[in-house]
Amino acid sequence: MENKQQIPDYIFETSWEVCNLVGGIYTVLSTKAKTLQKLNKDRNIFIGPDIWKDTESPFFTESGTLLKEWRSRATAENLKVRVGRWNIPGKPIVVLVDFNEMYAVRNELFTKMWNWYDVDSLYAYGDYDESCIFSYAAALVIESLYKYLGGEKLNIVAHFDEWTTGMGLLYVKHRLPQIATLFTTHATSIGRSIAGNNKPLYDYLAGYNGDQMARELNMVAKHSLEKQAARHxxxxxxxxxxxxRECAxxxxxxxxxVTPNGFEDNFVPKGVAYQDGRREARERLLKxxxxxxxxxPSDDAFLIATSGRYEYKNKGIDLFIDSLRRLKDSGDSTKELIAFILVPAWVKEPRQDVAERLNSKKNYNTSLPNPLITHVLNNYYEDRVMNQLHAAGFKNNPGDKVKVIFIPSYLTGDDGVVNKPYYETLIGFDATAxxxxxxxxxxxxxESIAFGIPTITTDLSGFGQWACSAGKKGIENTGVxxxxxxxxxxxxxxxxxxxxVKSLSEVxxxxxxxxxxxxLAMARKAHWAHFIKYxxxxxxxALNKI
Known part of the structure; x- marks a missing residue:
């Protein structure tokens, strides 16, 4: 007879991206929360960094009643915390921890990690110290909550996301081995570094030694921490x-x-709201x-976009631009095609001439100087996207069938040009790549197919591989x-x-x-309702292991 699957009494999940929008991990956690709340309401406690000093967090609502007794205890233990709810579907409980005063124990902490787990922090630099001190503070929060809740009588899981929280996991593992620890790497630090340094990751993967590459790429501290967190x-x-395969x-x-990333599509409007949102977004993009x-531009111009972090090679931004160059140079495009690059760069401010025209009711029949970009960059002449666009010969002349526009700002609704959040902009496109x-x-x-927008990706992405295995192939069957x-x-x-892209523009x-x-049907297959089982x-x- 099979043992019944154990459900944790409490899950403490720690991430740098709790109530802190940085990248994809924020999406993982913030969409998973609703499903976890249904399974175990208010016993899934997220722990994140309290980085909001001068402004109130738009993602967090503080509560005076949640865990009130424990907060008094935490204060007595010199833990600076705020407790509230994450402003996302499911409204999970969040503990934000202020870790700034804990830098004083840095050397002592790093020495312990070397003695306990052989974590080599000697050549640490960049965000290593900040990440480790935060995750140590988060571990102290978990330790305090464990004792407050009578954790010795409960099944408790402490879940840590990415190398940035690895030191917290190792601390919990050493001090409270009765807590089941879970470590999720969303991308290995050394794999990302190999790829980002233009070294061939896939053809030579079997020949790479992680420790050797960490030394070569000056990644010893992060790699050492991640490796020990995965191991323990x-x-x-x-x-x-x-x-x-990369981890192995x-x-x-x-x-x-393998725990694939699900999501919820509650951010996608339905019915009339969808049609109105699409029309408004499209009008703004064409404007x-x-x-x-x-x-x-033509009312039926084909609008396509790429977006994400400014990882020029890793995200395929270079390839996207080169494919557009090939389409432009071939002269084969039968439709006017406008490609948007929605990638945050080192932006200074919106272009004043662009903002003035957008706010004016006049009709203009002359182009602006440099009609390729909407904002002022701090490093225009070093920016790789702009350099590639110029090298590829993009001019955005009226007669050009293929045009490219770089919007190098975070789309949070107040960028000064688009003035719509990302999802309210995405809905206006005909395709993404x-x-x-x-x-x-x-x-x-x-996210693109959740809006019913066809997308193009590669088999070097986890999503791309999943899409190939999740049903019939072909864009007519999957939208991918x-x-x-x-x-x-x-x-x-x-x-x-x-x-x-040319074929899609002509359907x-x-x-x-x-x-x-x-x-839309393909996107529904990736809902957390299907993926939470992993x-x-x-x-x-983890619970069986302990």
Missing amino acids: ADCFTTVSDITA QLLSKNPDI IASVLIGYK FPSYYEPWGYTPL VVLRRTDSNFGEVADNLAST SEKEKQKIAKSA YLEAYDM
Whole structure:
């Protein structure tokens, strides 16, 4: 007879991205929370950094009643915490910890980690200290809550996300081995570094030694911490099969289970609200294009976008631009195509001339100088996107069939040009492309199909691999095109992306509706309702281990 799967009485999950929007991990946690709340209401406590000093966090609402008795205890233990709820669906309990006064124990902490677990912090730099001190503070919060709740009588899981929280996991493992620890790496630090340093990750993966590469790339501290956290956690997980192979080779540890990233589509409007949102977003995007290039684009212009972090090679930004160059140079495009690059760069401010035209009721028939970009950059001449656009010969002249517009600002609704949040902008596009080289999962294409917008990705992304295995292939069946990408076929992928974009721009209205319907159906397969089972299995593994 099989043992019944154990459900934790409490889950304490620690991440730098709790109530702190940085990247994809924020999406993982903030969408998973609603499903966890249904399973175990208010017994899933997220722990994040209290970095909000001068302004109130838009993601956090403090409470005077939640864990009131424990807060008094925490204060007596010199823990500076705020307790409240995360302003997301499910409204989970959050503890934000102020760790600034704990830097005094840095050397003592790093010495302990060397003595306990051989974590080599000697050559640490950058964000290493900040991450480790935060995760240590989070571990002290877990230790305090454990004692307050009578944890010795409960099944408790402490879940730590990414190398940034590894030191917290190791502290809990040493001090409270009766707590089941779970460690999830969303991307290995050394794998990301290999890819980011233009070294071939995939063709030579079997030949790489993680420790050796860490020394070569000056990544010893982060790699050492991540490796020991993976090794000593009661359950080690990662988000995709492609990253699992990376972990096995570079961390010398096979994940115990792959926990793919689900999401919720509650941010997608329905019915009339969807149609209104799409119309408004499209009008805004065409307006931005018109003030830059000096004439009104075609009403049926094909709008495509790429977005995400400014990881020029890893996110495939370089390949996206090159595919557009090929499409431009071929002269094959039958439709006006406007590509948007929605990638935050080192931005100074919105361009004044762009803002003035957007706020004016005049019609302009002359283009602005440099009609390729909407904001002022601090490092314009060093910016890789702008350099590639100029080298590729993009001018955005009225007669050009293919135009490119770089919007280098976070889309939070107050950037001064778009003035719409990302999702309210995404809804206006006809397609998206994310031809990633290094992408352990990939939320951006998943978000795209959740809006019924077809997307193009590669088989080097976790999402791309999942899409290939989740049902029938083909854009008409899934809303997703997955391009085969390797270390050595850049030109081939750029050609395939260009031809795919051209084909999508030419589909009939009937075909477009069919693709949108398939995209929505595919997105529903990735809901947390389907993927939470992998985390429940991981929690059970961790509890059984102890």
